[in-house]
Amino acid sequence: SxxxxxxxxxxxxxxxxxxxxxxxxxxxxxxxxxxxxxxxxxxxxxxxxxxxxxxxxxxxxxxxxxxxxxxxxxxxxxxxxxxxxxxxxxxxxxxxxxxxxxxxxxGRKDEMFIVGAVNVFPTDVEYVVRAEKGLTGEYSIRVYTENFTTRYEVSVERAQGSEEAFDAVAKRVEEALKAHTGVRPAKVLVYDAGKLGTSSEHKASRFVDERTK
The missing domain is CATH 2.30.38 (Luciferase; domain 3)
Structure with missing residues (x-):
């Protein structure tokens, strides 16, 4: 990985x-x-x-x-x-x-989500985020239901000292996720290094499931 x-x-x-x-x-x-x-x-x-x-x-x-x-x-x-x-x-x-x-x-059965008939795991997102340059490697995933359809958005951190525009980072990560998983995220949110808060937790909670049961 x-x-x-x-x-x-x-x-x-x-x-x-x-x-x-x-x-x-x-x-x-x-x-x-x-x-x-x-x-x-x-x-x-x-x-x-x-x-x-x-x-x-x-x-x-x-x-x-x-x-x-x-x-x-x-x-x-x-x-x-x-x-x-x-x-x-x-x-x-x-x-x-x-x-x-x-x-x-x-991946884990309880964290797998299906988007457009494609099985997606948090490990798929992790692979992309940690392979892409200019990121800290920290991330979080929100899965939710909109109009009876499962969607997902990904939050990432721009690396310390990076001057790449937030929009450019989001677009790059979005395309990489589409290429690796086969499905495009609904949104990619970009934060400055340390702003996500996942790196400070002993066991970071990176997966938020808000799907309608």
Whole structure:
């Protein structure tokens, strides 16, 4: 992700993702040097995807909610433990040569929103905001209903010392979001560095859901 790449650039270190669930097995999957998904600890857990609404098991490679089954636990086994994570499992041999399956997590089920028949996750917005130059990397998303249609707006911060016009920043981010997600935001709001308030929180709340239930 662009966040991982930003950390690598800042620290000059190799950064990889690691995934674990204490309910399941602790260490469940980890990223290799190819950085194309996270290799599953397949001798300990089985990972599948299910339809988030019905729980129906989907074909390998299909996008759905990731569920985990323990293979070795005796005291407290888990069968298709639901995580709320949306993603898919790939079983092709990795570029690194390993044949272990890989999970690709795209976002949280409770934060996914659909705009014009396109599934959008906050991680999609994060990728764009942190890849674009001239921004602090801080952002927030507001999802709302207007005329029975789901819309979203994104707020970003212009980098400290940037002299790029607010309108120009908004237009650039809007086009980048359209290119990456396939749907254009209703609005992009631009603030000066530090004005969003997300960087001061221990765990920033970047997603505001105002959709009509």
């Amino acid at each position: 662009s966040t991982r790449e930003a950390i690598e650039e800042l620290w000059g270190a190799k950064v990889v993702d690691f995934f674990g669930l204490s309910d399941i097995y602790g260490a469940c999957a980890a990223m290799c040097e190819a950085k194309d998904g996270l290799h599953i600890v397949e001798d300990q857990i089985l990972v599948e995807t299910v339809d988030p609404a019905t729980g129906e098991v989907l074909e390998p490679g299909s996008q759905g909610e990731l569920v985990y089954t323990t293979l070795c636990k005796k005291a407290r086994p888990m069968i298709r433990f639901r995580t709320g994570d949306i993603g898919y499992v790939s079983n092709e041999t990795c570029e690194c040569g390993r044949t272990l399956g890989r999970i690709h997590i795209q």
